[in-house]
Amino acid sequence: MEDLQKRIGYTFKNTDLLTEALTHSSYANEHKAKHIKYNERLEFLGDAVLSIVVSDYIFKHCPELPEGELTKLRASLVCEKTLFEFAKQIELGKYLVLSKGERNNGGAERPSILSDAFEALIAAIYIDGGIDPASKHILNFVIPAIKNSKKKKLNDYKTALQEIIQKNPGEQLEYVLVGESGPDHNKHFVVEVHLNSNVIGKGGGRSKKEAEQQAAREALELMGY
C-alpha cells in the first residue's frame, strides 16, 4: 500500500480509507463474519467528486465549448473505459483485495472492477484530505487525457477526408508543402491538399502534420461537412 501511495503521490492520514477503497465486495462476502468494509459506498461518492473536478476544469479551460460539447467531453472522461485506462496507469489491479474466486476469474483486470476501485480511491483521498488533493490526483490523469483526445481529434480531419474521397474510385488526394517560414524554434508551414491536381484546401501550422490537418479541415468545410 505504501507503494501505491507513492505512485499516486498522496499519503493517507487514515490508511483504513485506502484499504476500504481497494476492497471489493467479493472479499467482504467471502469473509462475511468479519463485517469487512468494501468500496461500493466510496465508489458512489468518488463518482461525484470526479464529476465536479472534471466539470470545473473543462468549464474553465474550454471557454469556447458550448454546453453540448462540454457534456460530451465530460462523459468521455468519466466513462468506464477511460477510468479503466487510468487505473491501469497506476497498476491498481495489483493492490485490489478480491475474493479467491474473483481473483482467479481475472477480476483484477476487469474494467468494471478497476474503474469502480479508481472512483473509490478518489473518494478515499477526498475524505482523507479534502477536495484539493482529490482534485490534484484526478487532474494528473485527466489533463493528459484531454490533450490526447485533442490530438486524436486533430488526426481526424485527414482521416475523415480520406474516407470521403475513397468512396469515389480513381480520385486521388495529395498533400503539397507550399510554404515554410520562421526560425527553427518557431516554424510555420503551409500545406495545400490537392484532389486530382485541384487545390481543395489550404492550411497552416507549426508542423507539417498540423498544416495538413488544417488543409484537410478546410477541404471538408468547402465540401459542406
Added chain:
Amino acid sequence: MEDLQKRIGYTFKNTDLLTEALTHSSYANEHKAKHIKYNERLEFLGDAVLSIVVSDYIFKHCPELPEGELTKLRASLVCEKTLFEFAKQIELGKYLVLSKGERNNGGAERPSILSDAFEALIAAIYIDGGIDPASKHILNFVIPAIKNSKKKKLNDYKTALQEIIQKNPGEQLEYVLVGESGPDHNKHFVVEVHLNSNVIGKGGGRSKKEAEQQAAREALELMGY
C-alpha cells in the same frame, strides 16, 4: 435581482454571473446580434456541483445506507421534478429572462426551464463564492427534502397495510391506543393494530401517528412483507 439575492441569502460579487444564470437561450436567440450569454454552460457545471454536495451530505449523514440506496436517494434529490420544486420555493420563474415567445408559452413555469435555471444558479454561486456558499445554498433545499421523504416513507407502512387488507372484502383494520406514558415534552405512545379484533401488530413512538406506523410495520413483518 436584489430581491432574489435576499431570498437565497447570497449576495453576488459579480452580478453578471447571476444574470447569465437567469438568462434562457431563447432570449439570447431573440437578440442574436448582442451575443448575450445564456445559462446552458452554467447548468452543465451546476449539475456537478449539486451532485457532489448532495453525495457528500448523504454519504456522511446516512452511514447505514448501502450504495444502491444512496444512488436512489441522490437520483430522487437531483431529478428535474425535485429541482422544479426547489425553484418554485424561491419563485425563480419571476426572475427568468426569456424571449417573448417563450414567456407567452408559459416558459417561466416549465419544469425543464426552471430546473435548468436552478442548476445554473448553483454554478453562478459556486464560481462567484466557491464551494462553501454553493453548498450552503443547496443544503437549504436538500435537507428539508430529505426529512420530507423520510416522513413520507414513514407514512407508507399504514398505507401499505391498508392496501393489502382491503383486497379481502369484509376485513377490518383498527388502530387502538393501549398505552401513554411520560411527561408532556417526552410522551411515549403504544398502539396496537387489530384485524377483525385480533392483534396483528404493536408499536411505540413519540406520537400516536408514529406508534401507529410502527404497529403497521410489525403487522407487515408478521405477514411476511
